[in-house]
Amino acid sequence: xxxxxxxxxxxxxxxxxxxxxxxxxxxxxxxxxxxxxxxxxxxxxxxxxxxxxxxxxxxxxxxxxxxxxxxxxxxxxxxxxxxxxxxxxxxxxxxxxxxxxxxxxxxxxxxxxxxxxxxxxxxxxxxxxxxxxxxxxxxxxxxxxxxxxxxxxxxxxxxxxxxxxxxxxxxxxxxx
Numbered sequence: 800x801x802x803x804x805x806x807x808x809x810x811x812x813x814x815x816x817x818x819x820x821x822x823x824x825x826x827x828x829x830x831x832x833x834x835x836x837x838x839x840x841x842x843x844x845x846x847x848x849x850x851x852x853x854x855x856x857x858x859x860x861x862x863x864x865x866x867x868x869x870x871x872x873x874x875x876x877x878x879x880x881x882x883x884x885x886x887x888x889x890x891x892x893x894x895x896x897x898x899x900x901x902x903x904x905x906x907x908x909x910x911x912x913x914x915x916x917x918x919x920x921x922x923x924x925x926x927x928x929x930x931x932x933x934x935x936x937x938x939x940x941x942x943x944x945x946x947x948x949x950x951x952x953x954x955x956x957x958x959x960x961x962x963x964x965x966x967x968x969x970x971x972x973x974x975x
Contacts, residue, residue: 803829804863808973813856815849816840816867825865831856840869842882846893853894854901863973866894867916875919883921903938911936912972930961935972 804812806829814825815833817840822832833852837845846868853864868890874883895913902909914933917926962968 801827805829808863810862810973811860812863812865813853813861814865814867815852815856816865816869817844818867818869821867830863830865831861841873842870842879842886842889844868844870846889847897850894850897853898857902858905866898868894871915872917872919875921876924878921878924880921899936909938910972912968914968932959933968 801824804810813831813833814821815835815838816822816825817835817838825832833856835845835848835852837848839845849866849868853866856864868886870886871883871890874880874886895911899911912933912935915931918929918931919925920927960971962971
């Protein structure tokens with residue numbers, strides 16, 4: 800019953816995840832799935848390997864790569880604040896930064912969507928149904944650094960666009 804990504808958005812894609820459920824959904828949606836050695840779904844996953852695999856997929860002609868990182872969720876379940884902070888820092892420095900730098904170096908326009916699939920607050924150590932923050936970076940709108948712009952819940956509530964359903968965010972990202 801699941802439409803393929805290609806049928807819905809006219810793009811080819813790949814999913815990179817250590818979680819079998821994510822891999823299965825990706826395959827059912829017509830995406831390729833790439834295994835990365837050392838990908839664990841924890842704080843100790845192979846962040847650099849996931850970034851390298853994503854860059855390789857883009858350079859091999861894929862339009863879209865979904866990189867799933869489960870570490871912040873696992874740290875939330877464990878109530879591990881330091882681990883969650885470290886994991887988020889590693890995602891920024893070891894995954895997002897190399898991918899964005901590679902896409903920039905390749906000289907084509909690109910967009911990046913960073914979003915959790917759900918919240919796992921340390922206080923409750925389980926999934927929450929509250930809305931999640933997201934950020935979309937579009938290289939076509941790149942400007943000089945603006946330190947007044949922030950990526951946090953407060954800034955998102957004040958000036959962000961809210962989507963009731965996840966598919967609406969996906970439609971907005973892929974169709975705009």
